[in-house]
Amino acid sequence: MAVEDLTVRFPRRGGVLGKVQDYFTAVDGVSFSLPQGKILSIVGESGCGKTTLVKSLVGLVPMDQGRFRLFGEGVLNGRLGKSGKRVSDLVQMVFQDPYSSLNPRQTVSEILTVPLLARGVKLNEAEARAKELLERVSLPVASLQKFPHEFSGGQRQRLCIARSLMVRPRVLLCDEVTSALDVSVQAQILHLLDDLRNELNLSIVFISHDMQVVRALSDLVLVMYFGKVVERGESRKVLTDPQHEYTKKLLAAVPTIRR
Numbered sequence: 016m017a018v019e020d021l022t023v024r025f026p027r028r029g030g031v032l033g034k035v036q037d038y039f040t041a042v043d044g045v046s047f048s049l050p051q052g053k054i055l056s057i058v059g060e061s062g063c064g065k066t067t068l069v070k071s072l073v074g075l076v077p078m079d080q081g082r083f084r085l086f087g088e089g090v091l092n093g094r095l096g097k098s099g100k101r102v103s104d105l106v107q108m109v110f111q112d113p114y115s116s117l118n119p120r121q122t123v124s125e126i127l128t129v130p131l132l133a134r135g136v137k138l139n140e141a142e143a144r145a146k147e148l149l150e151r152v153s154l155p156v157a158s159l160q161k162f163p164h165e166f167s168g169g170q171r172q173r174l175c176i177a178r179s180l181m182v183r184p185r186v187l188l189c190d191e192v193t194s195a196l197d198v199s200v201q202a203q204i205l206h207l208l209d210d211l212r213n214e215l216n217l218s219i220v221f222i223s224h225d226m227q228v229v230r231a232l233s234d235l236v237l238v239m240y241f242g243k244v245v246e247r248g249e250s251r252k253v254l255t256d257p258q259h260e261y262t263k264k265l266l267a268a269v270p271t272i273r274r
């Protein structure tokens with residue numbers, strides 16, 4: 016996938032009538048390309064535009080400017096220009112909070128099969144795929160009739176990952192997917208993502224504040240500061256020999272464990 020000059024602006028409102036006063040640029044001319052099967056981490060302090068950037072790729076916030084290309088095709092209005100494939104069939108997002116991102120009234124079976132049923136897949140086929148993915152994320156098949164509240168945070172995040180994989184996407188956008196989890200569970204989720212990347216040749220955009228995790232998991236790193244990319248490169252290089260002052264500060268703020 017490739018992103019070129021991506022810009023997202025939000026209106027700033029004010030006054031008693033709540034009129035739009037001006038625009039605030041949350042993502043400011045960001046470009047990057049991510050080879051298939053690689054993991055790109057986006058780092059930067061809170062509010063620098065990481066979530067907005069990935070949300071704009073799946074249409075959760077509108078892009079004001081920029082180009083998004085997938086497998087050599089340009090994306091326009093949620094579809095690939097030439098083949099007409101839907102972006103949502105190729106790119107899926109996993110969110111930070113596995114508690115709020117699952118509908119508490121749906122069974123696991125519904126949570127997993129609905130995206131496929133909506134695409135016209137037959138029920139027995141969708142259920143077979145749901146079982147396959149539950150096994151893949153190490154949840155018992157008996158989970159199918161349970162509800163989200165019957166699972167731990169880590170299990171719920173596995174469920175969210177399973178749901179995102181139902182449509183056989185090629186790209187996963189993971190926004191702080193381990194931040195709401197206990198440290199002991201975080202490693203399992205990270206290993207799962209890394210294994211899935213290898214097995215399915217997935218590309219992963221991984222947003223995290225945890226530099227240890229970024230170092231361990233990612234091939235490439237993008238450092239954002241106030242909506243702009245200030246440094247980029249191979250993760251090993253950027254994280255061991257940062258060139259930009261802001262990256263240096265970001266790394267200095269992290270306690271390091273030498274191995």
Ligand SMILES: Nc1ncnc2c1ncn2[C@@H]1O[C@H](COP(=O)(O)OP(=O)(O)OP(=O)(O)O)[C@@H](O)[C@H]1O
Binds near residue numbers: 025041061063066067
């Ligand atoms: N829907 C919105 N309307 C207006 N402003 C928004 C909206 N969403 C985000 N913003 C603003 O855009 C900026 C970037 O927000 P974003 O959530 O992308 O940051 P982030 O890098 O993901 O931060 P964090 O690390 O805290 O998750 C912030 O200043 C935020 O207040």
Ligand SMILES: [Mg+2]
Binds near residue numbers: 190
């Ligand atoms: Mg965020």
